[in-house]
Amino acid sequence: MKALTLLSAAAVLLALPAAAQTETPRRGGVLNWAIAAEPPTYDCHATGTFAVMQRVAPHYSTLMKFEPGNYPNIVGDLAESWTVSPDSLTYTFKLRPNVKFHDGSVLTSADLKATYDRIINPPDGVISNRQSSFVKVASVETPDPQTVVFKMKEVDASMMTNFASPWNCVYSAAKLKQDPNFPAKNVMGTGPFKFVEHVAGSHWRGERFEDYFRKGHPYLDGFRAVTMSSSAMTNALAGRQVDAEFRGFSPTERDRIVRALGKDAKVQESSWLLHMIVTFNTEKKPFDDPRVRRALSLAIDRWGGSASLSKISSLGVPGGLVRPGSEWSASPKEMEQWPGYGRDMAANRAEARRLLKEAGQENLTLTLMDRNIAPYVTAGIFVIDQWRQIGVKAEHQQVELASWYSLQNSGQFEAFIDSFTQFSDDPSNVLYKYASYDRSPVAVHRATDRELDALFDEQARTADKAKRIALVRRFEKRLFEQAYSVPLLWWQRIVVMNDRVQGWTMSPTHMIYQDLGDVWLAEK
């Protein structure tokens, strides 16, 4: 009963942002928003964590970007115009005139070359987290201060997406010259906000950059990102200590805040480019046996789980390797063909038991490694319960984040609750997680499967979308047969903020649309 009214309320609120857009933005005000976790560095080239992205994004610009309100369409950020050669081996970008850095210096193509060179082949001591995305780039050239040209070795279908990646913050060539690691400890870009201070564990502050190249932007005088634990966030929003949080809440957290803020609450929901995975250690017996892996995947009632878990956690709909509902994803009908996605659980479980028996593992016991935070724990509890129903006993080993990574990377696990996130749906970005271990360090199932690798490479160089989708399907099919690691459920992104906050764009990833250039605070 209560729940019902609440959901309807949320539904109404969903409509709100659209309406809000039509109002004329108001200048001024400081936005207080909450963010969990401390940034390990300030250098967005070096990391993949939102803890860095959401903090530094307001201070930097990128060459291209995803169009606000029209994901995944790509538009220029620093680039004013661009051309792609028919053989799609040459990308030419014309930069906006007199874009200024926060230190007053003017941005030129040199800065972009410096930035991309740093990403493509980082100097000693510099960490580049996305080197792999640019392996096919032959050279970066700067015919004139306003022009950047990328020459490719071979075709890469994901190139535009990579240029739009929020991670490729553009740094000042001058600064990099002084110290290649300058961005790791300093924040100086061309973004809408200047960096003011970062008090470790407490907050991060930025103030309006008057010379920002998009005239009239940003609307805010500044922002204050407050560091806090996720449980504290709900209290803080409910207690109006902060006005927004951009990563996402669980449904119960959402309901709490909505209850507290009443009509001042604004809820925006979307599917999330982030999914839970059960990864098996294919080097350990009996998980080297595909039958065992498939059985364990078969045993999981993804549809049933989704229906219930989505009420209490961020876990949402079942899906394949690409985000369900995205341009690349399979239809529910196609999914139901995959082992473990069939609607008839009785049949699935019977099949699972049969496979185990066949593999001589009727009473299999295993240790499921997991993190000790929601919704990982939720997933763990769920999976263990599911496995119990086919007579598999699993011990839940919850570990601290650091051990979680080291155990998975050192292969000291039998199976664990894994997850993967990316800034875009582009198959190359997401399938990477499922390739062979020797090619992709994140493919911690530790298996080597040249068939998958071949499919991966092929889709990567296939410009034709339809063909590419087909390849993705084949990749998925092969993976589900082998089940080195299998998707569990995709996350549901629920962003709750105070209705004062306007002009922010919801999207399936919490990595983009964070420069806050269009965000403004309504009078309340």
Next chain:
Amino acid sequence: MSSATLLEPTHTQTAPTAPLISVEDLRVEFSTGRGVVKAVDGVNWSVQPGETMALVGESGCGKSVSALAVMRLLAKPAGRVAGGRIMFEGRDLLTLPESEMRELRGRDISMIFQEPMTSLNPTLTIGLQIMEPLKIHLGMSDEQATARAIELLGLVGIPDAERRLGQYPHQFSGGMRQRVMIAIGLACNPKLIIADEPTTALDVTIQAQILELMKDLSRRLGITLVIITHNLGIVARYADRVAVMYAGRVVEEGPADQVFGAPRHPYTIGLMRSVPRLDRPREYKLATIEGLPPNLLAPPSGCRFAARCPFRIEKCAIDPPYHYAGDGQRSACHRAEELAQGLAEQTAAVVAGTVGQATTEPLLVVRGLTKHFEVRGRGLMGTKGTVRAVENVSFSIEKGRTLGLVGESGCGKTTIGRTILRLEEATGGEVRFEGEDLVTASRARMKALRTKIQVIFQDPYSSLNPRMLVGDIIAEPLIFRRGIKKREARERVAELLVQSGLYADMADRYPHQLSGGQRQRVGIARALAMEPSFIVCDEPVSALDVSIQGQIINLLDELQERLGLTYLFIAHDLAVVRHISHRIVVMYLGRVMEMADRDELYAAPLHPYTQALLDAAPVPDPAMERARQPRALTGELPSPLAPPSGCVFHTRCPMASAECRQTVPEVREIRPGHFAACIKI
């Protein structure tokens, strides 16, 4: 109940003037875990103005309780006054409102307690504690109070008072603290001072000083004094009148001379006989009061002493009324008259026997024994220092004989015992047992020897493992050291118990279920279980009541007779030592002062210290006490951390000269077999 006979006496009693305080039919009860203890059960006593009255009795007889009742300081909520009156200057203290009673305390009546070490507040200056009553009761200003305090300290003989006022209790010696307590007591010129065992915790010589002081002051200031004590000698020396208490009752009361001269109650008689006396020839066997005082949870009907009384008759089943003799002597005994006629003499005939033939071959020879302790003073700066506990001590003990070791606290007597037992490692010298040096004996050898050398400790409460059954305690040596089978051990334990004057079935009791005396017997039985030839008796009776003391001493005597044991008997009570030992060593600050055979030593003491000790010890005979003039030793015991140069005794010696300060007198044989360490002889 006894009330019937108790109501009339106060007026029939011939009182020269109205008593300053009279306790009438006082009843005090303590509710304990096991029921209500009638600690004081219908007690009467009264004190005339200016006189000194002594309450005598053994522990638990209710003497202190009745005094606390007077002050209305009974431990709450356990203790309560169940009935009676306490008339003080015509007012019943028990019915006074608390506020008035408070005003009375410390102003009209003050009290001095037993434990000088704990009776002063450690965190407040002496000055404050003395001035407190002055300010509260007499409303003095700080200046006045300070002046008075200084005066008081002078009065109680504490030099340079001004400085001392600012000091804290721990900076005073025991004797000095008791002086301070007295000063506090005197502060407001009270009419009555109640002193509860004021000197029990002190050494003989200090005890003498304090008592002299109190006596003298009470005389000078005309203060009425009530002394509570178990020491008959003190009573004899200082009291005008005595009230003897037993099991919560007053059994006899009267003028000191009367009570000592012609006691009319069997308990009084027994009490006086069971004390070994310095003033009489040593008796072969002490007369004792057998048995134990009754359990006050369920006191027997009729005469409470009947159970232990040698003169018991049927009539004793009825509560005896008081029988009054002339000059206010009264006795609660049916046979008071007969006793007055000398009923006691016939029964208590004692032969002055001699001790069994002594062999001359020494069993234990101590030569040049020295023991130093490295100590670090507590507190902020751990000042290190050396305590010269035992300094070059030599003596020997013949087989079958007892060597008595006397001296005041800190004289090293106990340390000698412990060193002989190898509970402490000697710093120097040798201890030859049957020719073998214990100091250097190997661990293994020592283990073997330990069966021959045993020990009996002072405190019967802590010398038995509370978690072991008596039987196991005694069986332990048998089983673990003498390898006797469990069953035989049981039988042997029974024998030992009986031999020590206990019952075989007590083997199944825990120590805390026994009385002090019984525990001491268990301790003895444990020692005997080893079948030793030599026993170190470390103050074995000093924690016991007089009547029990006698029992234990006799037991030790018997055992020596029967088993030909050899004792090293350590004690501070000269009379006890005299009674039990053949040869005696007097020690002072770790050194031997004098050494001689018993009779020789007591008849003709050579060393001034020995003489002082003998003077200081009061004898339970008022006539004698009045005869001898007090020659209390002055001064304090020096700290063993910094013993005086030359003769350690020179600081207190009446005949000390400059020379004594330089030369350390060696122990010389002055008469045959009679040694002393003094250059003046």
Next chain:
Amino acid sequence: MLRYLTKRILLMIPTLLGVAVLTFFMLRVVPGDIVELKLRGDGGTVTQEVIDRERTRLGLDKPLVIQFADWMKGLATFDFGTSMWTGRPVAEEISIRIGLTLQVAVMAAIISVLIALPLGTISALFRDTWIDYVVRVVTIAGLAVPSFWLGMLMIMGLLTYFHWSPPVTYTPFLTDPLANMSQLIWPALAVGYRYSAVVARMVRSSIIEVMKEDYIRTARAKGVFERLVVGRHAMRNALLPAITVVGLEFAFLIGGLVVTEQVFNLNGIGRLFVEAVSRNDFIIVQTLVLLIAVMFTVVNLLVDLLYGVLDPRIRFA
């Protein structure tokens, strides 16, 4: 006096060294590696080489003994190293947080003493009456209720009944006392309850002990007013053990706020500690542990000194 102080301080050194050694080597056994966490966290895709390079940069490949030696050298020059997570100096990481933790601890201490003294005294004086029973039950409850649960209930109470939650960012007391208080009073109360319970119990038992002492009887025998007997004669002696407890509990609080800081989202060293542990940021953890140990021993020393001041037996011995 000075001799004693120096002696005590010198005695502290081996203890602290022991703490350092123990902590350092225990932590190195912990599975998990901050570098992986840092570079592989949230979709990090760097290769093993990169990780190894980073390890080398942080000196994690050196033999433990060398690493320890380096740390010790650093300590000698008050250089505690840099956080392996943020790369910021440990000194800085701690200094920005310690103020908050200390303030909560101090406030809790004050609260507890204010409550405990009267409470303990009363229940001691009215021993075995209903008052005493009530106080005992309340105090024992204080030991029983987990402070984090108490904290949760507090926050929820505030949200449900006042639709308000404590501020989430720390404002130094001097900048804005009100904001500061409205944030820190709650955790202070949450831990203060247990704290005061502990102290109150100690006060109670020691007063009961003291009231049995002979010198209390002496004071009464002098006709001293009962309130003076308690206030002057009993209190001074009873306070000694109480002080020790206050001190020790305080020392424990410094590290003991760990859980409560989580609940109230306080940016104190407790939370820093938990986060550092979960990230295996050895440098931070070992420094924090050492710091806490130092505080603990120092507080101990102070307590002893105070003891000395209050107890003449120690002052002039």
Next chain:
Amino acid sequence: MTAIDQNAGAPTVARRRQPNPVLAFIRFQPLGAAGLLVILIMAAAAIFADVIAPYDPEAIDFMAMLTAPSWEHPFGTDAFGRDIMTRIIYGARTALTIGFVSSFVGCSLGAIIGVSSAYFGGRVDLTIQRFIDILLSYPIIVLALVVVAVVGRQPIAGIDINLILAIAIPIIPRVARVVRSAALAIRAMPYVDAARAGGYSDAHIIFRHLLPNVLAPYLIMLTAYVAQAILLEASLSFLGLGVSEPKPAWGLMLSGDSSNFYQEAPWMIIFPGVAISLTVFAFNLFGDSLRDWLDPKFKT
């Protein structure tokens, strides 16, 4: 009348054991008895959990998510539809096992160390004391956290050995210190001297004379630290460093996002908290009375 009368009930005699200690305890320590009762109830719940508990503590029932207390779910259910009463009953098992075992291990080791330290004195004593000092300068929770981090989270044979260690280790030095001082006092007792004069072996003296007499402080601390341990386990689990889901544990039931349910399902937070508090309360109550009972002078 014979030499010594048998009913040696002289008023000086120390408190005598009551014929029935249990009844006596109830009579003189009503609070403690109440505590004991609660403990016994909890223990019974823990032992017979399988019988008493209406549901399977780990079975997920999505049909019954977040149902309010009712007849079939007296304490309601949690987000997974698991019956909270059941989880609290099984939680008692977790809490008491970990609480008791770790307290027992900690206290026993502590006692042994303390006693030997006191008996042998000298170098042995000094070294042990130094080490104890070191361990003592860690706050309990901090040391526990470090230990947990070191031992890792792998439960051995379904029992959280790591947790038990983490909780036991901080207890050891604390107990050792108290026991040592108690043992020192006993070592100075004449009956120990008597034993030494009897020439018994060190082991004999320690086991027959020292240990039995430190039993009282030992028992008192044992109960006191069971309470401490339970609280500590709850805290660790709350921090997500203790027991692992789905195993039922009280602290765990309060941890993670459970506080988010406080409006739609307050019972999720209230009942586990009450369970912890009540148990710890009971143990403290009992421990206090036990202290007064066994030895009025003894204080931890």
